[in-house]
Amino acid sequence: MRLFLPLLLIAAAPVPPVREGVATLAADSEARWVPFDLTPGNQIRFTLTLDARPVTAILDTGVSYSVLASKSAAADPARITADGQATAIGGGGNGAVAVGWLPTRRLVIGGLTRSGGGVTVADLPALATGSAQAVDMLIGRDVTGGHALDIDYANHRFRLLPSGRLPFVGAIAPLTISAGRRVYESSATIAGKRLSPMIVDTGDGSALTLSAASAASAGIAKLPTTTTISFGLAGETVSTLAILPAVAIGQQQIRNVETRVEPPAGFSETIGVAGRVGSGLLQSYRVLLDPGAGRMVLKPGPDADAPPLRSTSGLLVGLTRDRLKVLHVMRGGPAAAAGWRAGETICRINDAPVTADYPTSALAKWAIGTPGTVVRLGLCDGTVRTLTLRQFY
Structure with missing residues (x-):
């Protein structure tokens, strides 16, 4: 059982779209796969180019605006300006994180090039990935949201495609980018109850996370439970942990899903969502995230029906x-x-x-x-x- 680490960070105030720059895809973007490895915290870690400098990053669809680590060599202190606060997971369920702003010239991931815009700047501790070395960046919705994101977990690679492409066949689920939170969102059905919105968060290493209210409607109280801990950008959070017998994400039926329940007034309730679908669940599938076309596509991989790993030590x-x-x-x-x-x-x-x-x-x-x-x-x-x-x- 891994110690999963959610990284979700949502801007606390509106940010003008002009600050996001202009993202374009190369004509051969379909062939430009980006290799990645999974961190011990279960997140997608890869290398991109930022202003001609190679930097390590985590692909995080639960981040509304991409974040550069304040200690990264790419973070020039002389060019960073204070930019207020953002809402992040941690510190008992939710918390405020001070952020800065750094204008950028050119960001390249596979076949995608973003010109102009900038990134928020915040502390990204190594503990956020569960490994000894911190990454430089979290790449969020502002970079990837205008395109289709094809994540091939089985072969540890992803690519960015024009919205509307359907490179493989799988179960369909709804997918949007919320106007207020600016992150990827879908829904889940548990015990006959449709829970919405559910943030689709590739930066969260857990499988499924529910707010206290959503968990009550899903019947968590009837199941054996324990506790677990996770670490977000605002600190640590203790949650209830259970194994749900069945969950539906759109057309995809999933059995035995490890599920975390946030404390009352936790992060999900604070930002007005039912919970999150994380990389711990998504990694058993090939995943297409295409908010422009309104869909997420899940194609089961060889381990899709494998039972979750359970701690037997505590x-x-x-x-x-x-x-x-x-x-x-x-x-x-x-x-x-x-x-x-x-x-x-x-x-x-x-x-x-x-x-x-x-x-x-x-x-x-x-x-x-x-x-x-x-x-x-x-x-x-x-x-x-x-x-x-x-x-x-």
């Missing part, structure tokens, strides 16, 4: 160099019963040392191991504890 950890820091102890899990606390550090697992490549190594699978397995966890103070894994939600 520990959610983050990597800090050569050690794991306990970020959250899940309610009702084995770790909670054994008295684990947030902030404790682990240096060895079954006598194997924690190393920098831990997030992508086989060692990381211990936390979702077979129920009944006994795991030896070596704390960094030299003590050793055992933890017996079990299913608890």
Whole structure:
């Protein structure tokens, strides 16, 4: 089970369209695939060119205006002006993040070139991707929204196409860009209830997130639940976690969906949406996002029916160099019963040392191991504890 990280950032005040620049597609844009990898936080990470400089970025359709990290080498402090605040996930559900504004000359992603405009500037900590190194940018709706976005998760590549193109056949769901929030939005049907709008957020590594009110109508209270933690640009948020037996996104029926429930008055309620569909769900499909044509297309991949990975340890950890820091102890899990606390550090697992490549190594699978397995966890103070894994939600 990954520690998923939502990055959604919505401008708090209207921004004149002229500041978005002019985006055009090359005649051969269909052939210009952009390779990507998935971060440990389950987000699409790739490289683009900004003012002749290569920068790393996350493709984030839940961001209304693309964000450049204030610590990026591409962020020239002399050219950044204060630009107020934006609303972001975190800090107990939602929060305000100070942003600046940096005019740009030319941004290139695959076959798309944007001339003029600019980007907002904010702090983008490494924790936002779940890896040791921060990215330079979040690429949002202002760059991609005028075109069709074809995401081939199975082959780790995406491309930008003219709106109206239909490069593959799949289940259709509605898709728009909201006038006020300026992000990609669709709907979901759970327990016969249509929930709308649902933000389609490729920058959110979780599968499905619901507001407290939406969760109540979906019958979450009848299911076994636990707690989990996630990190947005405004800080950390603790949510309820459950597995929904069935969800429909347009014509696509999806079984056993890991679902997070925000606390009352959380981010979704603050901005007036029912919740979010994240990359944790989308990555099991080939996805076409074409708001200009009013549609999202989902074509199931080979793992579309695979059950979600469940924690059997009840520990959610983050990597800090050569050690794991306990970020959250899940309610009702084995770790909670054994008295684990947030902030404790682990240096060895079954006598194997924690190393920098831990997030992508086989060692990381211990936390979702077979129920009944006994795991030896070596704390960094030299003590050793055992933890017996079990299913608890």
